[in-house]
Structures are given as C-alpha cells and as structure tokens.
Amino acid sequence: MIENGTETERSGMLRSYKEAVDWINGLIPFGIRPGLDRIEQLLERLNNPHRRLKFIHIAGTNGKGSTCAYLTSVLMKCGYDVGTFTSPYITKFTNRFQYNGQDIEEETLLRLANVLKPHVEELAETEFGSPTMFEVSTALAILFYATVTYPDYVVWETGLGGRMDVTNIVTPIISVITNVGHDHMDRLGNTLEAVASEKAGIIKAGVPVVSAVDQPEVVEVVKRTAAEKKSTLYLLGEQFNIKELSSEEDEQTFRFEGMFRSIEPLTITLNGAHQRTNAAVAVMTLEVLRQYYALIVEDDALADGLREAKWPGRLEMVSRSPRILIDGAHNPEGAESLVQALRSTYRYDRLHVMMAMVENKNHRDVLKHILPIVDTLIVTEPDFRSKFDAELLADLVRDVKPAESSFELIVEKDWREGLRKLQQLTGETDLGVVTGTLYLIGDVRSRILYNSDSEKGW
16 A cells, blocks of 8 residues: 555545445446446456366355355365355445455455456546446455355355356356346346246356255246256256254254255254255255265265354344344345244244335335234334435235234334334334335344444445
C-alpha cells in the first residue's frame, strides 16, 4: 500500500476493505443483467483463470446453500481443500468467498478488487457496458481461488437461474439442480417449465447432473436437457432414494440408497425433511465423483462431514431464552418446508412469527402456508432498498387470512422494535420465528448473536 496516499488517489486505487466493498456495491445500479458477455470479456482480460479450477456447480430454487454446506463439509473431512462461493451473504460480504470454511481476508479482498478495478472501468467504456456487482463478485471469487488459494474443488452456487447466470461461465465436473419452485418468476419465466429451463441451463455437454426435482413437468425439462447434452442424469426417486430412520430437533438420520451402494445410518443436525433431501443430493454428487473421478471418500469422513455441516439462517435456533428460530423462507416452497418442520420437529404452546419481505416475491402463496399455524404475526420491513412496505404486507395478510384463523396481527415498520416485541411475547413454552427475506434474517441474526449490525446484500 502506498503510504502518502496521493499516488493511490491519483491511480484510483481502493485504499481499504470498506472502500472495496463500497465500490463493488456501487455497481448495484447496473442491476442484474442476464448474459455472459461481460464476464467473458472480464475473464479474458485476466487470462481466463477459471479454466484452471474444478467446479461443482449448484442451481435450484431452495436448498442450494445447504447442499453447498454438506459438500464443503464432507470434502474437507476427506482432506481436500475447498473453495465455496455462495450468495447472498448473511452477515458480512466476505462470507461469500470461503476457503476451507473460512472467509476471505479483508486484505486479500482489497488486493483482488484493485486487480479488477481497472479492467472493470475499461470494460465500462466499451459497447458491453459496466460489469454488474454480481459479475465483479464472481470474477473476484475466481481470482481468489485461481491465484491465491488453489483449492482442489470449488463448490459454486448460482446467483439467479442458471442458463444466463454469470456463474455459468464455468464448465464444471458435475452439475447439481436441487429443486425448482416459484421464485424469481419475474425474471425466469411465469411457469415452472420456464424456470426449469433456466435452471437446467447449467447442464453442460457430457457433464453428469444430480437433481431432486420432482414435479412431472420439471422432471421432463431436466431429462430432456440432459439427453440433449448427452449428460448422465442421477434423479432422486430413480437413480437414488432416501429413507427416514429417525427425526427429532437438531438430529435426523436416514438411509441413502444409491445405484452404486447404500449407506446407513447417516445423521444431519440441520432441521426439516427438506434437509434430508439436500443431504442425499450431496451424497449422490459425491458418489458420482467417487465412482468416475477417483474422489476418495471414506465412510467415516462422509458421516462426520454430514453431521458437522452448518448453514446459518435456515431453521437456526439463535436464542434459547426465549426460543427464537430464524429461517429464510422467502418463497412458497420455502414457507411450505418451514411449516412442515414447525409441525413435525418443534414443540411449543404458542407460535409467534415476525416476517418481512422484499418487493419481487410471491407473498400471497407464502402467507397461505404461514397464516394457518400462527398465534401472533408481526409484519415489519428489512433495512433494504427494495423492501416491501409493512402496511401493504398487513393488507395482504388480512386479504389472505382464512376465515377460521384467529391470530393477532401487529404492524411494526422498525424490525428492531418488532424483534423486541417478539422476544417479549415468546414465553418459556412458546416459539418465536423470524422468517421471510434473508435481509431481515441477517440483521436479526447479527443482533441476537453478536449485538451488532450486519453488512448485507448480494
């Protein structure tokens, strides 16, 4: 770093971690612009570092992050070095870029941002226009793994969709599609088939794909795409299955039945039946890599890796007195999984829920799942630019509310005051739940666990 600052300022270099993050987030006004042209140009200027890495590419509506966590945990237990790129982040911008479970160091992020900045600015002056915040973040992740840490595998989560998502610049050794649901339909298409086509866009020629999609129309799209690409498809319910053995709060066991072998018992500590599915998808992915790519996976390492996997913000108990559970159920399928878990896994006398949403979500169908089981609902707003107004959300609640439901509705625009009310309402035998957008989840998690504010965003 140049000490006197004048040459730094003249060269336009970023001088601190905060400046680097502010610069990257300053690209947000360029929006989410689907397409790979800008990232191709950017990586070409950097000599295509992504071509030196082995990626496990993961798409899906829900469960991507948890599946990434299972894969990362098991691969590390097996002795491999692992990069993990995910979005959005829960607490801090550095969460998105992990190596062996640890965030990128602030100094490293600053250095890599300064490598990227002149290329981004030059590209902005061309017909391609400025790279977006997510494109720059993706390029930074690639530089981190290809020039700093050199992992054996990179667990690589899509940002939005698949086909035109910037992460699709890579050719992975295996692709994963967790599931397909009603999310981002304003961008991906207004039918499940259209959304499935976008997610299936990560399937590459000859690269195997593992999936847990289950709707007939979605299965058809994934099967057709895999056949067109001559990619072998491993589908839950056909090439592999799971059988529940036991389930209680913070521990569930299952039997994995695959075409190469069956394994039991396997234990996970993440809650909800959907987490057994996510774990099985991860196991099948590892089984394919073991069978065809000489991945070494010892049974003990597999069992320990699954058991120790953690994923913040998903059915995570962040307080025991009072009991406060957080879950980023921001779409109908996520809400359905949350409600299923609340009914089958958790015990309580009264259920108090605080919720906030952003503008572009399917709020009505989320509420249809949540409202029948609540005793109190607090609607609030996240500290985020595209927040959904709490009064409008309350109006929607009144409109959707089943005639037979009787719960207290509280409107509190300030999520901090809403959280205080939730904590006051939640008695010793009750359960408090914070759900909806991950931008609220991140703030609440930081406030309860660390008594601090979170950075947040993509």
